[in-house]
Amino acid sequence: MERSKKVIFTSHCILNQNTVVPPLARAKGPYRDIVEVIFNNGIGIHQLPCPEYRYLGLKRKPMTKEEYDNEEFRKLCKDISKDIVTVMKEYLDNGYYIIGLIGINGSPTCSIIGDRGILMEELLSSCREANIELNLIDVPTDYHDGENEKGFIDRFKEFISNAC
Structure with missing residues (x-):
């Protein structure tokens, strides 16, 4: 069978909400609506590692970007970014x-739009250094799996369509 040779990179919690800090999870497992759009377009998924999970594990408390922004955590994110760029x-x-x-x-680690x-x-800086340009989209803060009242899934379908 011929491959589509199309792949999308996703923040870890798109496919695994179990790693999200408990009060902030917005789906029971993966974001089914988002994954369904990806699958329906024959696109492969490459899941990024979750640096928050690697750094503090599952029992961590919610933290701000400022609380995470220390030398050790930033180095972890740089190392992950270098690996991701190699994969890309x-x-x-x-x-x-x-x-x-x-x-x-x-997200203090995975937000793209606005306060990154x-x-x-680190990833987008590494991509610039490697001359890799990416189409970017964020799952909005008010989006919950199965609740399309804000039209995110429609915007996501357009994002996929424009990128293909």
Whole structure:
């Protein structure tokens, strides 16, 4: 079977809400609506590691970007970013198309739009150094899986359509 050779990079919690700080989870497991759109378009998913989980584990308390922004955590995010860029280059060097990157708006590590999270700061900086340009989208802070009242899924479908 022929591959689509399309892949999208996602923040960890798009596929695994279990790693989200307990009071902030917005879905029971993965964001099914988002994953369904990706699957329906024949796009592969590459899940980013969760630096918050790696740094403090599952029993961490909610923290701000300022609380995470220390030398040790930033180094972890830089190291993760270098690994991700290596993976992106491998895809690109083998004829794949990267649809884009999905972040989590308001996340201290994975927000892309507005106040950028620490992982995304480091990742997008590493991408610039490697001359990798990405289409970017954030899951809005008021989005909950299955509740499309704000039209995010419609915007996400358009994002996918424009990128393909």
